[in-house]
Amino acid sequence: MFEVQFVKGNDFDQVVLRDTATDTSAMIVPSCGAILNAFNVEHDGRTINVIHGYDNAEDFAAHAESKGFRSCKLSPFACRIKDAQYNFGDKSFTIEKFILNGSALHGLLYNVPFTVVNSQADEYSATITLQHEYKATDKGYPFEYTCTVMYTLKAGNNLTLTTEITNNDKGLIPMHDGWHPYFTFGGSINDLQLEFQSKNIVDFDAALIPTGNTQPYQTFAALRPLGETEFDNCFTLNFAECQPLCVLRDPQQQLQLEIRSGNSYPYLQIYTPPHRTSIAIENLSAIPDAFNNGVGLRVLSPGETATYTTTYTITSLL
Numbered sequence: 001m002f003e004v005q006f007v008k009g010n011d012f013d014q015v016v017l018r019d020t021a022t023d024t025s026a027m028i029v030p031s032c033g034a035i036l037n038a039f040n041v042e043h044d045g046r047t048i049n050v051i052h053g054y055d056n057a058e059d060f061a062a063h064a065e066s067k068g069f070r071s072c073k074l075s076p077f078a079c080r081i082k083d084a085q086y087n088f089g090d091k092s093f094t095i096e097k098f099i100l101n102g103s104a105l106h107g108l109l110y111n112v113p114f115t116v117v118n119s120q121a122d123e124y125s126a127t128i129t130l131q132h133e134y135k136a137t138d139k140g141y142p143f144e145y146t147c148t149v150m151y152t153l154k155a156g157n158n159l160t161l162t163t164e165i166t167n168n169d170k171g172l173i174p175m176h177d178g179w180h181p182y183f184t185f186g187g188s189i190n191d192l193q194l195e196f197q198s199k200n201i202v203d204f205d206a207a208l209i210p211t212g213n214t215q216p217y218q219t220f221a222a223l224r225p226l227g228e229t230e231f232d233n234c235f236t237l238n239f240a241e242c243q244p245l246c247v248l249r250d251p252q253q254q255l256q257l258e259i260r261s262g263n264s265y266p267y268l269q270i271y272t273p274p275h276r277t278s279i280a281i282e283n284l285s286a287i288p289d290a291f292n293n294g295v296g297l298r299v300l301s302p303g304e305t306a307t308y309t310t311t312y313t314i315t316s317l318l
Helices: 057-063
Strands: 002-008 013-019 024-029 035-043 046-049 072-074 085-088 091-094 103-105 115-121 125-135 144-154 158-167 173-175 178-180 193-196 198-204 210-216 232-237 246-250 255-261 267-271 279-284 298-300 305-316
Touching (some): 013 115, 035 305, 158 173, 298 305
Parallel strands (some): 002 125
Antiparallel strands (some): 002 013, 035 046, 072 178, 158 305, 173 298, 246 255, 255 305
């Protein structure tokens, strides 16, 4: 049986999706950008949270940016926009919200409050649906749209994240969607194994802006130790391969994360932070700076809805 719990506490007001048969749970914080702050599974007699989240609401408010936008919803753009500027139609726009080294980073909704609009649970799953109405508050993105985020927990430690973007504006709007979870098994990522099915790596310049070129990349086409490998890269996924298209394994604990990317997310961004206690594995609908280069960019007509889906599964190998 599954259940949805609304938990008020000193740290967060959270929504908890729980599989009562296994005690697997997903913890979502609506007021903090609808982040996934925990994904707990019972393994070998212990509870393991595979999400590197935040201690409390104050931690999120103060450090969401400096801690790397952990678990944040990236909308209406992900990663970087060069010089925070882009052209759309016959107009030029400059993003204002968050600028780092001259580039706009990670969208406009990563820290806004979402409203719970629906919840349901039965013997098969538990679901929470959250929503934010963007009202053109940033001069660099003067378009109105609704962002609906749905988390669904099912048996087998399966958590599906679905985003629906609906254009509420009178004209066309550009859209680039992504997620920014950091995954951890409690130790150093150097001890983990990684596999992802890619076709190409996107070439970046020194400012991490795509150059327009790609190179073949299949280095991690089979599980191999992550070791001291450093990533801050974007890859095109190879959907000709079998799902899951990405696996992160802890060989010592015999536990692994499996990511089943929907076709709406044809790109994977991977980032290894300097602390190396977690790794960001990000589903993207387009490559960085898509508002300028157009690679993967979606343009929505008035009233049109775009849907983006990915599924995380935690599997015990014991």
